[in-house]
Amino acid sequence: MRRNQQGMTFIGLLCILGLVGLIAYAVIRLVPAYLTYMQVVKAMNAAAGEVKNESPDPAAMRRSLERHWEIEDISAVDYKDIEIVKGDNGVELHVDYNQLVPYIANVSLSVHFEKTVKAQ
Numbered sequence: 001m002r003r004n005q006q007g008m009t010f011i012g013l014l015c016i017l018g019l020v021g022l023i024a025y026a027v028i029r030l031v032p033a034y035l036t037y038m039q040v041v042k043a044m045n046a047a048a049g050e051v052k053n054e055s056p057d058p059a060a061m062r063r064s065l066e067r068h069w070e071i072e073d074i075s076a077v078d079y080k081d082i083e084i085v086k087g088d089n090g091v092e093l094h095v096d097y098n099q100l101v102p103y104i105a106n107v108s109l110s111v112h113f114e115k116t117v118k119a120q
Helices: 010-050 058-072
Strands: 083-087 090-104 107-118
Touching (some): 010 058, 010 090, 010 107
Antiparallel strands (some): 083 090, 090 107
8 A cells, every 4th residue: 555755855854954054144244234323323313312401403413423433333324315404393414325245156136225313
């Protein structure tokens, strides 16, 4: 009497492991980009928090950003790319940038980051 086999074949297992490996490699390659983004947000929050008065000076905020950029050693985006916008409801710092992360050979992953921080 012949019984039907159940389960995954070795080739099926290799295909699943290959897919999981490609995704895990992409995650490993993207982690530094997200860590850099977290440093950018931390520097923006620190610069916005240093200004305590009602009408913050954009030049003082720019100098504060420059100091935090040097401390954090951020190279993905320059502190000059941070837009400091003075509006009716206060001063806002805004960053919007893309980062290309090399993946495999000539294939790259593109990540878009955008953040707005309001000065207190």
